[in-house]
Amino acid sequence: MGFLLVVFIIIVVLAFKTIKVVRQSEVYIIERLGKFHKVADAGLTIIVPFIDTVRSVVSLKQQTMDIPPQGVITSDNVTITIDTVVFYKITDPAKAVYEIQSLKKGIEYLSVTTIRDIVGKMELDQTFSSRDIINDKLRVILDEATDAWGCKIDRVEIKDITPPADIRDAMEKQMNAERNKRALILEAEAERQSAITLAEGRKQAAILDAEADRESRIRRATGEAEAIKQVADAKAQEIQRVYDAIKNSNPDEKLVQIKSLETLQEVAKGEANKIFIPFEATGALSSLGAIKDVMTDSKKKD
DSSP states (O other), X not given: OHHHHHHHHHHXXXXXXXXXXXXXXXXXXXXXXXXXEEEEOSEEEEOOTTTEEEEEEEEOSOEEEEEEEEEEEOTTSOEEEEEEEEEEEXXXXXXXXXXXXXXXXXXXXXXXXXXXXXXXXXOHHHHHHOHHHHHHHHHHHHXXXXXXXXXXXXXXXXXXXXOOHHHHHHHHHHHHHHHHHHHHHHHHHHHHHHHHHHHHHHHHHHHHHHHHHHHHHHHHHHHHHHHHHHHHHHHHHHHHHHHHHHHHTOOOHHHHHHHHHHHHHHHHTSTTOOOOOOHHHHHXXXXXXXXXXXXXXXXXXX
């Protein structure tokens, strides 16, 4: 009975040593007599007990590494602290185990030296505005360096860039000054636009006033001209009626002269009329004056 129990225990131990179950996204590095033998993928794996051993379990998932904050001196001699995170994945498990003592330590040290080299060539203001450039350069350099270690660097991200306290205070004052400057510029621009708008309004009002005055003058002149024309037409009609009346009554010369003078008197009553008497009419006027004197003397004698 005891012998069977021993045999059972031996069988269990051999089975445990022989049968290996590899989980998904992991691989086993199998060594045979201290030498690399194979990479066991996910699933059931059989190994020779006491001859084959599992050297390492390697994860194939994408992994992250938080690089401790590092003090870096920029080209303008300002010390800043940069906090970085690296995203990587193992593509060759055998190289990751045998080509470097510690893959994580190698990535960390390489990241620190590369960051100092890249940022050391930049000025302080440039580091804040060039994060994408720094990230891309870091990724390319780390990916090339870690390729021999069976590792692929997918991304490198700078989480934070922290300048010294006095530099932060100076930067805040500069930002406040820039904000105040932009506010003053916007205010001045608003005042300029307001002045331009008011000037345009006054200009348009002056133009409209001038056009209204011009239209009023034109209408007034047109009305006066129409009134003068109507008066002239009326006088012409009156003269025509007098002429027709005299013509129809077969007048003698003296009657014609008297009626002409009466017509001239009526025409001269208009404010806008100017009467030009021909030289020949003065003789008739003299005759009429003489006739008037004779008639006056005859009345006195009677």
